[in-house]
Amino acid sequence: MVATALAEVVTHPAAGAALDIEQVSHAFDIDGAELPVLSDVSISVVSGEFVALLGPSGCGKSTLLRLVAGLDKPRAGRLREDDSRITRPHPSRVVVFQDPTLFPWRSVWDNVALGLEAQGILKSQRQRVDDALDLVGLSSFRNAYPHQLSGGMAQRVALARALVNDPKILILDEPLGKLDSLTRITMQAEIVALWQRKGFTTLLVTHDAEEALVLANRVIVFSDRPARVKADIRVDRPYPRHRGDPYLADLRRQILGLLGLDATW
Amino acid sequence: MSTYSLSDGLASGAPRVSRAPLLTAWVKDSGAGVLASIAWIAFGLSCLWWTDVGDWSRTHSLGIAAFVIAAVALFGTVGADYLGSAGKALHKRAPWLVALGAFLTVWELATAKFAWLPLPFFPPPQAIIEVYTDDLPKLLDSVFASVKLQLGGYLIGATVGFLTGVSIGWSRAVGYWVHPVLRFIGPLPATAWLPIAFFTFPSSWSASTFLIALATGFPVTVLTWSGVASVSNAYYDVARTLGAKPSFLVLKVAIPAALPHVFVGLFMGLGSSFAVLVVAEMIGVKAGLGWYLQWAQGWAAYSNMYAALIVMSLLCSGAITLLFAIRDRLLVWQKGTVKW
Numbered sequence: 195m196v197a198t199a200l201a202e203v204v205t206h207p208a209a210g211a212a213l214d215i216e217q218v219s220h221a222f223d224i225d226g227a228e229l230p231v232l233s234d235v236s237i238s239v240v241s242g243e244f245v246a247l248l249g250p251s252g253c254g255k256s257t258l259l260r261l262v263a264g265l266d267k268p269r270a271g272r273l274r275e276d277d278s279r280i281t282r283p284h285p286s287r288v289v290v291f292q293d294p295t296l297f298p299w300r301s302v303w304d305n306v307a308l309g310l311e312a313q314g315i316l317k318s319q320r321q322r323v324d325d326a327l328d329l330v331g332l333s334s335f336r337n338a339y340p341h342q343l344s345g346g347m348a349q350r351v352a353l354a355r356a357l358v359n360d361p362k363i364l365i366l367d368e369p370l371g372k373l374d375s376l377t378r379i380t381m382q383a384e385i386v387a388l389w390q391r392k393g394f395t396t397l398l399v400t401h402d403a404e405e406a407l408v409l410a411n412r413v414i415v416f417s418d419r420p421a422r423v424k425a426d427i428r429v430d431r432p433y434p435r436h437r438g439d440p441y442l443a444d445l446r447r448q449i450l451g452l453l454g455l456d457a458t459w
Numbered sequence: 460m461s462t463y464s465l466s467d468g469l470a471s472g473a474p475r476v477s478r479a480p481l482l483t484a485w486v487k488d489s490g491a492g493v494l495a496s497i498a499w500i501a502f503g504l505s506c507l508w509w510t511d512v513g514d515w516s517r518t519h520s521l522g523i524a525a526f527v528i529a530a531v532a533l534f535g536t537v538g539a540d541y542l543g544s545a546g547k548a549l550h551k552r553a554p555w556l557v558a559l560g561a562f563l564t565v566w567e568l569a570t571a572k573f574a575w576l577p578l579p580f581f582p583p584p585q586a587i588i589e590v591y592t593d594d595l596p597k598l599l600d601s602v603f604a605s606v607k608l609q610l611g612g613y614l615i616g617a618t619v620g621f622l623t624g625v626s627i628g629w630s631r632a633v634g635y636w637v638h639p640v641l642r643f644i645g646p647l648p649a650t651a652w653l654p655i656a657f658f659t660f661p662s663s664w665s666a667s668t669f670l671i672a673l674a675t676g677f678p679v680t681v682l683t684w685s686g687v688a689s690v691s692n693a694y695y696d697v698a699r700t701l702g703a704k705p706s707f708l709v710l711k712v713a714i715p716a717a718l719p720h721v722f723v724g725l726f727m728g729l730g731s732s733f734a735v736l737v738v739a740e741m742i743g744v745k746a747g748l749g750w751y752l753q754w755a756q757g758w759a760a761y762s763n764m765y766a767a768l769i770v771m772s773l774l775c776s777g778a779i780t781l782l783f784a785i786r787d788r789l790l791v792w793q794k795g796t797v798k799w
């Protein structure tokens with residue numbers, strides 16, 4: 195298993211970072227009671243890997259992503275990017291959130307430029323913003339404001355805003371959840387193409403087992419809350435993948451079984 | 460049979476039928492402009508036809524001016540096609556010109572000509588024009604004094620209010636200390652401070668500036684604060700993951716996101732500071748439009764009062780227009796904002 199993962203990785207330039215989630219547990223306090231959300235989660239992601247996280251709604255996937263991003267600190271356990279401990283957000287780990295959350299007062303171009311501006315390097319690197327907009331095919335909307343975009347376009351801007359920073363780890367929290375199926379399929383292909391070209395490590399949360407299987411080379415299935423790693427499935431198929439692939443269909447049945455839906459499929 | 464007659468009618472009747480629509484189209488296009496012209500001719504005639512019941516020196520000039528306006532309205536309407544945007548602007552305002560002409564005619568008749576309204580209290584239009592021509596220097600001095608006082612106080616109040624609001628919204632420690640003070644002092648009408656302010660401050664001018672700043676500062680503070688406090692955490696999360704430092708979060712996230720609220724505060728502050736300005740000028744400062752009003756009342760110079768009121772309303776309205784223009788410039792990203 196490790197060997198195939200490494201074989202996959204060497205085809206990429208080494209632009210990604212390794213991610214180690216070690217025995218992480220987390221909980222929230224709601225009305226004085228403790229709500230455990232993550233329970234002893236350990237995942238080790240190799241540099242350049244594309245890992246999909248699947249699990250029931252409300253099990254704690256977004257919470258885990260926030261910990262990886264460094265937005266929150268876990269109650270127990272450790273997270274490491276390459277060999278340094280994750281304690282705060284850093285532009286090498288960029289999140290595309292469940293909502294696009296574009297800044298409504300900034301034009302599309304200025305939204306994409308946000309990261310470079312925050313790091314104080316925008317002046318010398320304006321070209322990167324143009325390139326990122328080209329990448330998601332929205333150059334002609336550079337001066338538009340977010341309220342003038344469609345939902346799918348807004349999500350693409352959010353993707354460009356993340357990619358412009360050349361992240362080592364790209365964290366995607368159901369970025370395609372609200373799109374229509376056609377845009378969704380197009381965007382999936384774009385994400386895979388980008389990942390193959392740039393070689394960053396990718397963490398993708400999704401509700402959709404098929405999406406996970408078409409995109410990722412590893413699918414991790416979580417249990418109900420508090421989330422525990424229930425299964426860690428390697429997807430050894432070359433890209434581009436086909437939805438009708440019987441191998442993937444087989445895995446899909448297996449995953450849906452893990453999520454408790456075996457009877458209907 | 461019926462289809463034949465229909466096409467027949469269309470072919471042969473076309474020139475005959477189109478005359479009536481042409482007329483209605485003309486009335487629709489130019490009717491209001493012509494009516495405006497007639498209304499202003501009526502106003503001019505009402506000035507010149509009868510003799511005044513009192514002694515006013517501008518009646519004749521006013522009548523001539525009314526005729527000039529009537530002529531401009533007429534030619535502007537007839538020649539609208541050659542005037543471009545000016546013609547369009549006139550066309551849009553023609554109904555208002557009709558109403559204004561009619562109102563002035565009635566006013567002229569009711570005061571200067573037949574004295575239906577009791578006289579010193581309801582001066583005719585020419586009396587007010589007379590104020591503008593004969594008392595102009597004093598009026599201008601008053602306008603200048605008012606604008607200076609208002610502008611200074613307002614800018615100080617808005618700046619302090621904005622900074623305070625951002626600090627309370629951003630920092631828990633600042634909120635802890637400032638919030639109770641704000642709750643205690645803020646709701647007090649600024650005019651209640653007037654007696655104290657006038658003997659604690661070195662000059663009545665500085666006291667009034669303080670009061671105007673106070674009246675402006677309270678709403679600006681509260682709304683800026685609530686604006687900053689209501690910024691969604693999601694924006695901060697996005698900015699932080701992209702490498703934003705705290706200064707960036709304040710300047711580039713919190714403040715722009717709060718700006719719509721800030722402008723509501725600035726608008727409310729403008730309203731309450733006008734009230735303070737006029738009262739302060741009437742009571743303490745011996746200059747400005749408020750003082751001019753007071754002075755005019757003292758001398759029973761009613762035309763001067765009306766003249767000053769008109770100027771004052773133009774200034775206040777102009778200030779609000781300016782504020783809205785700045786807001787529209789800064790908040791182009793918002794959709795569906797109210798046009799003033």
Ligand SMILES: Nc1ncnc2c1ncn2[C@@H]1O[C@H](COP(=O)(O)OP(=O)(O)OP(=O)(O)O)[C@@H](O)[C@H]1O
Pocket residue numbers: 222223224231249250251252253254255256257258419
């Ligand atoms: N800031 C918070 N304070 C309190 N409870 C929280 C907070 N954030 C999340 N939770 C709780 O943690 C649990 C997991 O939330 P999380 O957002 O991680 O779920 P998720 O797996 O991403 O679900 P979904 O797939 O529906 O997005 C939920 O029960 C939620 O109520």
Ligand SMILES: [Mg+2]
Pocket residue numbers: 255256257292367
């Ligand atoms: Mg979620």
